[in-house]
Amino acid sequence: MAAPAPPLPARTVIENCAIATVDAAGTEHASGHIVVSGHLLESVGPGPAPAHLAGVTRRVDGSGHLATPGLVNTHHHFYQWLTRGLARDSNLFDWLVALYPTWARIDEAMVHAAARGSLAMMVRGGVTTAMDHHYVFPRGAGDLLGAEIRAAREIGVRFSPTRGSMDRGESAGGLPPDFAVETTEAALIATEEAIDTHHDPSFASMLRVGVAPCSPFSVSTELLRESAALARRKGVRLHTHGSETVEEERFCEELFGMGPTDYFESTGWLGDDVWMAHCVHMSDADIDAFARTGTGVAHCPSSNARLGAGTARVPAMLRAGVPVGLGVDGTASNESGELHTELRNALLVHRLAGGATALDVRQALRLGTYGGAQVLGRAAETGSLEAGKLADLVLWKLDGLGHSTIADPVAALVLGPPAPVTLSLVGGRPVVEHGRLVTADEEAIAREARAEARRLARLADGAG
Numbered sequence: 001m002a003a004p005a006p007p008l009p010a011r012t013v014i015e016n017c018a019i020a021t022v023d024a025a026g027t028e029h030a031s032g033h034i035v036v037s038g039h040l041l042e043s044v045g046p047g048p049a050p051a052h053l054a055g056v057t058r059r060v061d062g063s064g065h066l067a068t069p070g071l072v073n074t075h076h077h078f079y080q081w082l083t084r085g086l087a088r089d090s091n092l093f094d095w096l097v098a099l100y101p102t103w104a105r106i107d108e109a110m111v112h113a114a115a116r117g118s119l120a121m122m123v124r125g126g127v128t129t130a131m132d133h134h135y136v137f138p139r140g141a142g143d144l145l146g147a148e149i150r151a152a153r154e155i156g157v158r159f160s161p162t163r164g165s166m167d168r169g170e171s172a173g174g175l176p177p178d179f180a181v182e183t184t185e186a187a188l189i190a191t192e193e194a195i196d197t198h199h200d201p202s203f204a205s206m207l208r209v210g211v212a213p214c215s216p217f218s219v220s221t222e223l224l225r226e227s228a229a230l231a232r233r234k235g236v237r238l239h240t241h242g243s244e245t246v247e248e249e250r251f252c253e254e255l256f257g258m259g260p261t262d263y264f265e266s267t268g269w270l271g272d273d274v275w276m277a278h279c280v281h282m283s284d285a286d287i288d289a290f291a292r293t294g295t296g297v298a299h300c301p302s303s304n305a306r307l308g309a310g311t312a313r314v315p316a317m318l319r320a321g322v323p324v325g326l327g328v329d330g331t332a333s334n335e336s337g338e339l340h341t342e343l344r345n346a347l348l349v350h351r352l353a354g355g356a357t358a359l360d361v362r363q364a365l366r367l368g369t370y371g372g373a374q375v376l377g378r379a380a381e382t383g384s385l386e387a388g389k390l391a392d393l394v395l396w397k398l399d400g401l402g403h404s405t406i407a408d409p410v411a412a413l414v415l416g417p418p419a420p421v422t423l424s425l426v427g428g429r430p431v432v433e434h435g436r437l438v439t440a441d442e443e444a445i446a447r448e449a450r451a452e453a454r455r456l457a458r459l460a461d462g463a464g
Contacts, residue, residue: 009038010057013049017062018409021385022069022370036391039427044385064399066409069384070128070392072372073339075277075298075327078132078148079106081114082453084335092245092307096175102460104180108142110452115151117449121337123157124437128392128426130157135164135214145194156431156439160376162212162239163194167223175217184223195234204390215241217251228268237377242276245309249281261286270295275375280310287320296323296375301345303329311353325372343368343414361414391428394421
């Protein structure tokens with residue numbers, strides 16, 4: 001006797017919504033449908049869903065809504081959730097000098113609370129794939145990377161943590177204090193252990209680990225080179241900060257005799273498995289090098305503005321073919337902690353710098369979705385609404401007071417006030433319903449984060 005056929009996966013049907021697929025052709029539907037089967041998108045198209053679908057467990061009327069791919073955050077520092085609002089009028093180097101002594105006192109409980117706060121804020125605002133760049137590892141602080149991974153699992157978000165590192169302290173000509181750095185050997189060993197313990201390269205993976213020495217002014221040349229070799233041996237991606245400020249450019253010229261991009265290329269740090277945060281001060285030659293090698297950029301418009309770092313040349317990067325996504329950056333330099341506001345901020349910043357046609361609303365949406373997926377190496381899985389891709393999607397409510405008179409739904413999402421999220425799915429599973437997390441208690445997260453922020457402040461003041 002033949003074995004019984006396996007049960008069909010449960011289906012969710014969303015209908016009557018506008019859809020911006022963000023596929024290669026920029027396909028949009030004024031009123032369309034989405035069928036989710038298990039953790040995958042089964043169909044996306046105009047009009048109602050196909051009739052007589054079996055196994056439908058939920059139907060959602062999307063009238064008055066826009067469906068988009070879930071947002072993809074390409075750069076963050078979760079631990080900074082506990083130090084928001086400090087060093088408010090400093091440039092990057094002064095800001096870092098002011099905050100490193102506090103950050104060097106973080107521990108596992110603090111990082112877990114900060115990661116939950118950071119992730120909850122982003123996920124509630126439409127993020128379905130998050131990354132974090134954690135590079136501060138005080139001795140005896142516990143399993144900091146593990147604390148972030150645990151938080152992401154609790155919230156239900158797709159996660160790409162990167163194991164960061166710093167080994168160039170003040171005594172070696174770097175910016176961070178010596179007590180905040182690791183040895184080169186210890187950093188490399190810990191990074192390899194993180195990959196071996198946590199990295200899942202499979203399709204639909206909820207956890208991809210990357211290698212991420214912090215920056216040219218906090219990392220030795222040896223650590224950069226050896227980290228690149230380690231990442232390629234392990235088949236994982238590489239991430240760092242690059243060309244963020246004029247001070248960094250001067251630092252590289254004085255220490256290495258070349259600018260940041262040339263320095264990175266000399267250490268094996270350009271390639272289609274690499275993405276860098278900020279990339280504000282890039283020459284034509286730098287942009288050409290990124291385009292030639294497929295090196296990606298995490299654009300962080302609010303953080304760049306908060307620190308007065310400058311305006312990245314994103315329109316020129318896009319014209320050259322550089323992969324570009326959006327990043328929140330740490331919330332000590334972007335106190336809102338939200339990615340959907342970066343769609344609007346990116347558009348406005350680049351129009352200030354380059355005129356009214358520098359960036360349009362659909363380019364801004366692409367940066368926050370497909371562009372981010374490209375940068376994280378996941379464009380075959382997520383970042384657009386296409387059959388066979390992961391069911392990572394957001395249903396934005398656009399028929400309320402803030403948006404109802406903007407006829408173009410993509411313009412309403414990008415240019416209007418932050419849109420409420422009626423439904424957000426990660427791999428077909430709801431993580432947000434009607435503007436609230438369904439996977440965690442927002443008030444409990446806020447209380448825990450506040451308590452840990454106060455404990456960190458006491459330790460930094462010498463009272464704890």
